[in-house]
Amino acid sequence: MFHNTLNLKLVLVIILLNTSACSKKLLPLKDNVASNYVLPINWKKFRKGNPTDPLSIKQREILLNSNRFALSTWYNEINKYNLQDSTYLKIKSIREPGSEAFALAVSIKTGVYDPSKTGVSLSDAKKITLKLIGSVAYRHKINQAGGWGNVWQSALWAGFGGFAGWLMWDELPPADQELVRRMVEYEADRFNKYNVPYYKSSGGKVNFKGDSKSEENSWNAMVLHVAMAMMPHHANWKLWMNKNIELMLSANARPDDLSSSTVINGRKLSEVLKGSNCNNDGTITNHGFVHPDYMACTAHNFYNALTFTLAQRPTPEAAFFNTDLIYKALIDLEFPSPPSVPPGGTMYVPGSDVIYYPQNTDWGKGRRMNFALMDCQMSAFRMDKGVSKKGDYWETLHAQAVLDMQNRSADRRSYITLKEDNFGGREEWVASHAAQGYLTKWIIKQGMFSKTNQAY
Numbered sequence: 218m219f220h221n222t223l224n225l226k227l228v229l230v231i232i233l234l235n236t237s238a239c240s241k242k243l244l245p246l247k248d249n250v251a252s253n254y255v256l257p258i259n260w261k262k263f264r265k266g267n268p269t270d271p272l273s274i275k276q277r278e279i280l281l282n283s284n285r286f287a288l289s290t291w292y293n294e295i296n297k298y299n300l301q302d303s304t305y306l307k308i309k310s311i312r313e314p315g316s317e318a319f320a321l322a323v324s325i326k327t328g329v330y331d332p333s334k335t336g337v338s339l340s341d342a343k344k345i346t347l348k349l350i351g352s353v354a355y356r357h358k359i360n361q362a363g364g365w366g367n368v369w370q371s372a373l374w375a376g377f378g379g380f381a382g383w384l385m386w387d388e389l390p391p392a393d394q395e396l397v398r399r400m401v402e403y404e405a406d407r408f409n410k411y412n413v414p415y416y417k418s419s420g421g422k423v424n425f426k427g428d429s430k431s432e433e434n435s436w437n438a439m440v441l442h443v444a445m446a447m448m449p450h451h452a453n454w455k456l457w458m459n460k461n462i463e464l465m466l467s468a469n470a471r472p473d474d475l476s477s478s479t480v481i482n483g484r485k486l487s488e489v490l491k492g493s494n495c496n497n498d499g500t501i502t503n504h505g506f507v508h509p510d511y512m513a514c515t516a517h518n519f520y521n522a523l524t525f526t527l528a529q530r531p532t533p534e535a536a537f538f539n540t541d542l543i544y545k546a547l548i549d550l551e552f553p554s555p556p557s558v559p560p561g562g563t564m565y566v567p568g569s570d571v572i573y574y575p576q577n578t579d580w581g582k583g584r585r586m587n588f589a590l591m592d593c594q595m596s597a598f599r600m601d602k603g604v605s606k607k608g609d610y611w612e613t614l615h616a617q618a619v620l621d622m623q624n625r626s627a628d629r630r631s632y633i634t635l636k637e638d639n640f641g642g643r644e645e646w647v648a649s650h651a652a653q654g655y656l657t658k659w660i661i662k663q664g665m666f667s668k669t670n671q672a673y
Contacts, residue, residue: 253451255398257386258527260326267329268662272609275616276593276654279586281334282620282629283648284324287317288337290628291644292345306352311365313645315378318349320648322384327659343388350385353378354396359403366400367407369433373517375404376439377649380524383447398447405444406453408437408460413467415492416502419475424492427505431494435468435517446524458673462535463489465518469539471495482533483672495539499546506576509564512547513587515540516653519594523653526660531669541600544591548604548611565611570618583637585622586650589615593654597661598668616654619647 267273293299298306308314321342324330332338337345357375358364365371382389382397389397416429441461445454462482470486472493477486495501503511518540522532547564552575554561564573570585589612595601596608622637623629631647632638640646660666 253398253402253448255383255386255394255447256449256528258326258383259529260387262529263527263660263663263665265663267327268658272593272612272616273655273658273662275612275620276589276651276658277329278334279589279616279619279623279647280320280324280651280655281329281331282623283320283631283644283651284330284342285335285629286631286644287321287648288335288342288345290630291317298345298348304351305355306348308352308356310642311353311356311374312370312377313642314349315353315374315381316642316645316649318346318353318381319377319384320652321346322350322381323652323656326384327655329655343385346381347385347389347393350378350382350389351393351396354382354393354400357396357400357403359399360396366403370436372404372407372438372440373436375400376436376443376520379404379440379443379447380520383443383524383527401440401444401447402451404440405457408441408464409453409456411437411460413460413463413491415467415470416494417472418492419490421472427502429494429501429503429511431468431501432503432511432514432517434464434494435514438464438468439517439520442521442524446528446530449528449530455673458533461521462533462673465521465533465535466490466538467492467494468518469495469515469543471497471499471539471542473497474539480670481538482535482670484535495543498550499539499542499544500550501543504577504579508576508578509547509572509574510578510580510584510587512543512564513591515543516587516590516594516650519598519657520653522594522598522666523656523660526663526666529665531667531671533673534668534670537598537600537668540595541602544595544601544608545604547588547591548606565606567606568614570614580640581636581638583622583632585615585618586631586647586654589619590650590654590657592616594657597657598666619651 330339330342356364358366379397379401413434414430416425417423438461441457445457462484466489470490470493474486475490479486500507501511518536521536525532549563551563552561557575562573566573592608592612592615601608622631630644632643
C-alpha cells in the first residue's frame with residue numbers, strides 16, 4: 218500500500234502527467250509528506266461481515282437506492298459527467314460530488330454494493346467513485362490555483378471527499394492519494410488558531426440573531442476527524458485534536474453548561490466554553506426559530522466515531538456531549554398551541570413518521586433521512602437513554618418513510634416536489650446521511666467501537 222513515502226519529485230511527476238491536458242497547473246508540493254504519511258484503513262481487522270437485523274437492512278436498502286440514483290440520473294443526466302473524457306471532471310459544485318463519492322465508497326468498501334440494485338457493475342461503480350474523489354481533491358486550491366477551499370462549509374466538503382478518499386485509499390492512484398492528503402491537511406490546518414463562534418456569549422448576549430453555530434461548529438470538526446484518523450503521526454495532530462474537542466463541545470453547549478465543573482477529555486466545561494449554541498431545554502434555534510432539522514445534526518460530531526473506529530481508536534467523549542438532551546427534546550418536549558403552530562405536541566409524533574415543526578420550517582416537511590440517521594446513531598452509541606421511546610422505535614418509522622419515498626421513482630430518487638425539500642443538494646444530502654447510517658450499523662457489527670474520556 219502507498220503510505221506517501223514515495224519520492225516527492227516522483228509523485229509530482231505522476232500528478233503532472235495525469236493532468237497534462239488540464240489548463241491549470243498544480244501548486245508546488247511542500248517537503249513534509251514523508252513524516253506526515255497517511256495510514257490506510259486496515260480492513261483485515263474488520264471481518265465480522267455485514268449486519269442482518271431488520272433496521273440494518275433498511276439502512277442498506279436506502280443506501281443502495283441512493284447509489285442507484287447517483288450512478289444513473291445524477292451522473293449521466295443531471296451532470297452529464299459521462300460525456301467528459303478528461304482525467305478530472307469539471308464539477309459544478311463540491312459538496313454534491315463529495316457526498317455521492319462518500320456514499321458509493323461506503324457501499325463498496327463495506328461489501329454491500331449490489332449491481333442488481335443499482336444497474337451498474339461493481340467495476341464501473343468503482344471507476345466513477347475514484348473519478349469523483351480525484352476530481353474533488355484536484356479542484357481544491359492547495360492543488361490548483363483558483364480552486365475551492367478555505368471558505369464557509371469547505372471543511373464539510375473536504376470531510377466528505379476526504380473520508381471517501383481514505384475509504385478507497387488502496388484503490389486510488391498514487392497521484393490522487395496525494396491530492397486527497399493535501400486537501401484534507403489544508404482544510405484541517407485552517408482551524409489551528411480558529412476562534413470558535415457562539416450563538417450567545419457567556420453573558421447571554423445574542424451574537425448571531427436567530428442563528429446558532431451548532432451545525433457550523435460540528436461540521437467544521439468533520440475534516441479534523443478525517444485528518445486525525447488518516448494522519449495519526451502528523452505534526453499538527455495535537456492541535457487538530459485540541460480544536461476538535463473545543464468545536465464538538467461548543468456545538469451543543471447550553472447556557473447552564475458554562476458554570477459546570479464537568480471535565481470532558483481533559484477540558485473543564487466552565488473553562489473551555491465561551492458561550493452557548495443550544496438552549497437549556499435541548500432545542501436549537503436556527504434560521505430564526507426552534508428548528509428540528511438542526512437538532513438532528515448530531516451526526517456531524519458522530520463522524521468522529523466513524524473515522525476513529527476505522528482507525529482503531531476510541532472516540533472522544535466530547536463527540537456525544539449533550540446529544541442525549543437534544544434527542545430527548547425531539548421526542549418528549551411538549552409545545553402547546555398556542556403559542557406554537559397547530560396542532561401542538563412533540564416534534565417526534567408517536568406512531569407516525571411525521572415531524573412536527575413547532576414554530577416554522579424553511580426546507581420543507583419531507584425530510585426524514587436526517588432523523589432516521591439520528592435515531593440509528595443514538596441507539597448505536599447508547600445515547601437514547603431517558604426518553605419515552607428508544608431510537609429503534611423511531612428509526613423504524615423514519616427509515617421506512619425514506620424507503621417509501623424512494624420507491625415512488627424508478628431511479629430511486631427520494632424527492633418528487635420541492636415542497637418536500639427545496640434544498641438544492643437534497644438527493645446528495647440523503648446519500649451522505651444514508652452512508653453514515655449504514656456505516657454506523659457496520660462498525661457496531663464489527664465490535665470495534667469504543668469511547669474514551671482521556672485527556673488529549
